[in-house]
Amino acid sequence: MRVCRLSIKNFRGVKSATVLLPKHGVLIGDNNTGKTTLLEALDLALGPDRLNRQPPVDEHDFFQGAYTVKVPASDDKEPSPGANAALVTKGTSNPQQPVAEAPRIEIEVAVADLTEEQKAKFGDYAEFWDAATDKFYTEPNPSGVDAAKITEALRVTFHGWFDKDEDDFEGRTYFTRSLTEDEKPEQFSKKHKQVCGFLYLRSLRTGSRALSLERGSLLDIILRLKDVRPQMWEGTIKTLSAMSVAEDPNHGISGVLESINASLKTYVPKEWGVEPHLKVSNLTRDHLRKVITAFIATGTGDHAAPFYRQGTGTINMLVLAMLSQIAKGKQNVIFAMEEPETAIPPYAQKRIVHEVRKLASQTLFTSHSPYVLEEFALEETVILARDDKDALSRRPIVLPDNVKLKRYRREFRTRFCEGLLSRRILVTEGDTEAAAFPAACRRLSELKPETYSSLEALGVCTIDADGQTNIPGMGQLYRSLDKRVFGMCDKQGVGDKALIEAQVELLLMHDQAGFENLVLKNTTEEARKRYAKLVAWPPHLVKKYPNVESDAAAALREYFDSNKGTGAIADFLAQCSEEEIPEWIRSACISMKAACTPPAAAEGGAPQCSRNQSGKPGDEPDETH
Structure with missing residues (x-):
């Protein structure tokens, strides 16, 4: 059993979405892309306990908070064409007004590879899913369903809406086919959902009540799976009811209560209520569960503490142990888990992923950990992106010709992972630029924040392409994932420049052979001498340049050449003043800020970003692209 397709309308930050899901997969994307929204949508449709919450949805679950249709101020005023805000609900006094339905949350889940138990339970509403085309089989040829790629499947739909008469929110899940085929739609009930076995483990929140008896906790789920009904409620309540707290007069509380009781007797008869005293509980089942x-x-001692006061990593491993119990009990479980890496070392992160995959028929993770992400194949990595109309979709990872699968796997942590998790990416020619340019932007933002911004503040991650010839391929990879891609390199020939420009939004290209030359030729003598005093010079350069301050330019050039990849040039820029940082770097920093900051929010008069910036420092941007 697995969820193969999820469709959403008007839920939280997602206007619409249709996402195909793998048997095992990890959902990734920048924050607020919609990863948690997908899992919450699955929980609304399949989670057996979610609809117990009253109300099941609220104002903030509706897209842009719109759950009613606004009524015009006057019945005589005609609505503007196509403006939903002007449409009125049914029952308006003006029959000329167009009628509009109030917004609804709609979530449709397609579940394929049904078990024998599920086929027997849902047979009346079963359909057929074609795994080869990722669509439902609708051909008029009945014998076609016998193909190996065709499997029995089920669609269920959750509807959430605002009931104006009840002045409250409602939510129900239905068999999707019954919505169109039956006069009265049949609900997909809690008992039906329990057969599906969907379990959503929210980051941090799940562990905080895993070993409590609250309804829906992991312990409660395990007890229900094993058909265990705790029989201790009456005995516990009876024991607690016999216990009175702080009766000893030395505690001081009983005397205060007695004085209150004496005052109470002067105002009301005894049968109204007297003799206040303290108990340790409300003496109800629901309170005891909490x-x-x-x-x-x-x-090493005997002292015990509540499980939720243990370390976060211990709690997460405890959750894993309980998951194994649930999986063994149900045999068929869909696990959705947020951030399994929280407070857990890398080796344990990997173990969680592998253990949960073995336990469940389907697993869906969200993660920002490279150690988790690298455990999933390309087709199992679900990259999510939202367009300017808040439509959420999945972007497949398609490796360009110059990025082979072997290289992608080998360099995943160092060269690819951060880009997959970011919205904006600067692809640099080498590791020197990848370290030095962010350091320069950071330094400039400290010196003059109204004009400059660090790349981190702009949400830009920097990726070393490991050579100018690799920039187009890296740019193509991230651009295909709907990310904003920028490039930085030394001066290129016309053909190579065109290849890079075709894959990046903004090309930052200087005219020097090497970033070190750019810096040393365009900084000041004072900056070079100051840094020369800070360097722990290697013996061979001390011998060659006995007085490094007088030969600072030549000595630093050799020093930087022999220390490529160590961040030496970044250290140099980090100790410069604004004037000492080359003008080209300052201009590039301004261009990045302009490109990543909406015009209305841009500060410090940063120039509008052109498609390319190349040539000598101070030259006009190239307008040829």
């Missing part, structure tokens, strides 16, 4: 929790011994 306060009863497991204790775990810590350290």
Whole structure:
């Protein structure tokens, strides 16, 4: 059993979405892209306990908070064409007004590879899913369903809406086919959902109540799977009811309560209520479910503490142990898990991924950890992106010709992972630029924040392409994932420049042979001498340049050449003043800020960004692209 397709309308920050999901996969994308929204949508449609919450949805679950149709101020005023805000709901006094339905949250989930139990349970509404085309089989030829690629499937749909008469929000899940085929749609009930076995483990929140008896906790789920009904409620309530707190007069509380009781008797008869005293609980089952929790011994002694006061990593491993119990009990579970890497070392992150994959029929993770992401194949990596109309979609990873799969896997942590997790990417020619340019932008933003901004503040990650010939391929990879891509390199020939420009939004190209030359030729003598005093010079350069301050330019050139990739040029720029940083770098920093900052929000008079910036420092941008 697995969720093969998820469609969403008007849910949270997503106006619309249709996403195909793998059997095992990891959802990645920048923050607020919609990863959690997808998992929450699955929980609304398949989670057996989600609809117990009242109300099941609220104002903030609707796209842009719109859950009603606005009524015009006057019945005589005609609505503007196509403006939903002007449409009125059913029952308006003006029959000339067009009628519009209030916005609804609609979530449709397609579940394929049904088990025998599910086929028997949902047979009346079963359909057929074609795994080769990732679509439902609708051909008029019945024998076609016997093909190996065709499997029985089920569609369910969640609707969430605002009930104006009840002045509250409602939500229900239905068999999708019944919405169009039946006079009265049939609900996909809690018992139906339990057969599907969907379990959503929210980051941090799940572990905080895993070993409590609250409804929907992991312990509660395990007890229900094993058909265990705790029989201790009456006995526990009876025991607690016999316990009175702070009766000893030395505690001081009983005396205060007695004085209150004496005053109470002067105003009301006894049968109204007297004799206030303290108990340790509300003495109800629901309250006991919330306060009863497991204790775990810590350290080498006998002292035990509540499980939720353990370390975050310990709690997460405890959750994993409980998941194994759930999977063993159900045999068929869909796990959705947020951020499995929280407070856990890399080797444990990998173990969680592999163990959960073995336990579940389907696993869906969200993660920002390279150690988690590299455990998933290309087709299992679900990159999400939202367009300017808030339509969410999946972007497949298509490696360009010069990025082979072997290289992608070998260099995933160092060269590819950060780009997959970012919206804006600067692809540089080499590691020197990848270290030095961000350091320069950071320094400039400290010196003059109204004019400059660090790349980190702009949300730009820097990727070393490992050579100018690799820039087009890297740019193509990230551009195909709907990311904004910028490039930086030394002066290129016409043909190579055109190849790079075709794949990047903005090309930052200087006219020097090497970034070190750019810096040393365009900084000041004072900056060179000051840095020369800070360097721990190697013996061979000390011998060659006995007085490094007088030969600072030549000595630093050799020093930088022999220390490529160590961040030496970045250290140099980090100790410069604004005037000492080459004009080309300052101009490039301004261009990046202009490109990444909306015009209305741009500060310090940063020039509007052109498609390319090349040539000598101070030259006009190239307008040929």
